[in-house]
Amino acid sequence: MLAVALFWLPAGFVVVWWALGALTLVIALLDQWHARRLPAPQAQRELPTALSVQQPHPVRVRVSSASLPETVELADQHPGDDPHTGLPATLTRAEAELTELTYHYRPSRRGPVQFGDLVFWFPSRLMLWQVRKVCDAACTVPVYPDFSRLSHSGLDANHAHLLTGTRLQPRRGEGMEFHQLREYHPGDSLRQIDWKATARRRSLISREYQDEQNQQVLVMLDGGRRLGMPVGSLTGFDHALNAALLLAWSALKQKDKAGAMLFSGDQPRWLPPVQGQQGINHLLNGLYDLHPSQHASDFSLAARQLVRRSRRRALVVLVTRLQQEDLDDLMSAVSLLRRHHLVLIADMLLPEQEQLSRQPVGNDFDQALQVCADAQEQQARHDLHTRLRHAGALVTATTPQQMPAQLNNLYLMLKRSGRL
Numbered sequence: 001m002l003a004v005a006l007f008w009l010p011a012g013f014v015v016v017w018w019a020l021g022a023l024t025l026v027i028a029l030l031d032q033w034h035a036r037r038l039p040a041p042q043a044q045r046e047l048p049t050a051l052s053v054q055q056p057h058p059v060r061v062r063v064s065s066a067s068l069p070e071t072v073e074l075a076d077q078h079p080g081d082d083p084h085t086g087l088p089a090t091l092t093r094a095e096a097e098l099t100e101l102t103y104h105y106r107p108s109r110r111g112p113v114q115f116g117d118l119v120f121w122f123p124s125r126l127m128l129w130q131v132r133k134v135c136d137a138a139c140t141v142p143v144y145p146d147f148s149r150l151s152h153s154g155l156d157a158n159h160a161h162l163l164t165g166t167r168l169q170p171r172r173g174e175g176m177e178f179h180q181l182r183e184y185h186p187g188d189s190l191r192q193i194d195w196k197a198t199a200r201r202r203s204l205i206s207r208e209y210q211d212e213q214n215q216q217v218l219v220m221l222d223g224g225r226r227l228g229m230p231v232g233s234l235t236g237f238d239h240a241l242n243a244a245l246l247l248a249w250s251a252l253k254q255k256d257k258a259g260a261m262l263f264s265g266d267q268p269r270w271l272p273p274v275q276g277q278q279g280i281n282h283l284l285n286g287l288y289d290l291h292p293s294q295h296a297s298d299f300s301l302a303a304r305q306l307v308r309r310s311r312r313r314a315l316v317v318l319v320t321r322l323q324q325e326d327l328d329d330l331m332s333a334v335s336l337l338r339r340h341h342l343v344l345i346a347d348m349l350l351p352e353q354e355q356l357s358r359q360p361v362g363n364d365f366d367q368a369l370q371v372c373a374d375a376q377e378q379q380a381r382h383d384l385h386t387r388l389r390h391a392g393a394l395v396t397a398t399t400p401q402q403m404p405a406q407l408n409n410l411y412l413m414l415k416r417s418g419r420l
Helices: 002-008 011-037 153-163 195-201 236-253 279-287 299-309 324-337 351-357 365-390 403-417
Strands: 043-046 057-064 071-076 089-092 098-105 111-115 118-123 130-135 139-144 176-183 205-211 216-222 257-263 269-274 315-320 342-348 394-398
Touching: 043 118, 057 071, 089 098, 195 205, 216 236, 216 269, 216 299, 236 257, 236 279, 236 315, 236 342, 236 403, 257 279, 257 299, 269 279, 269 299, 299 315, 299 324, 315 403, 324 342, 324 365, 342 365, 342 403, 365 394, 394 403
Parallel strands: 216 257, 216 315, 315 342, 342 394
Antiparallel strands: 043 057, 057 098, 071 089, 071 118, 111 139, 118 130, 176 205, 257 269
């Protein structure tokens, strides 16, 4: 239609039309050329050196105000597992030397994550174009398990009677070592009195004991497919890993050694026992990027590998989800491990099954069948636990959310009782 209209217009008007079009094109190209010549802004990204899974973390972008136009679009190439960062965002130049933007990134999965470059979209001077400017800011950041529970009062309460001045009673068996002499307190046993020191001081003197240190705790973490099921926003493996790390932290605080082994995973891993509270960093860096595989769990093979690597007596904690068909394999593994170690098996129960076991049976036939099938499975699991206990293993069964505290409490109880 435009061509037809131009055909009927006077020749002079057509020339002017084309001249205006050419001038507009030249101005637009010059506007784009000028915008492309603008240097990329001076910018940097600030974020924590390590992140925690399922926890929001502030990410701050700082840009030199002198290198910015009045407004600019910012798109940080953060990992794509969090769609709620609010980016891209419009950045308005500040009067201060630096213009800042802070957003929050919440990683959904453990392991290393990649942050890319900072991308800015500059408007041209005549607002005809948006020009892309890239600031190099690529980096890799580790995402660790959520270890914030270490600061919760529950763990400190469990340690209070061990780390404060509460008096520890001596007992027969292993697990106690002499700490110091002190004045006799009512309630001290006769066996606790040091008669030679009493004769010298001419007043009753008692021996004070403390839990033996430098013992070993080894966690066998099942990396097979049975812990890959989702439990809330995490997987069963994530909960098992949290429990293993909390147990290791508790052991290190007691001045014991802690190590870990992943079996039946795509990347079998052995972390020899370490000591000292800084040892948790070694364990954390060695385990944070692990994920469950699709392999079946091989307990007897894992037991043989552990015994080859560590024969010194230790508390071996096997974290898994037991199934009835595991009986023969588990009995073989327990028999081998018990020759050198004290064995504790932590069986992870699904929260849905725990709720179902407490649910009253109504008049619904399908519900009754479901409750009946679950009761049969629970009975089979109970029988499996009984067989393992008869074979010499300690067994505990708990939900993923309760497992960290449960394992920590059992470790402290075994240590205080002298069985470790």
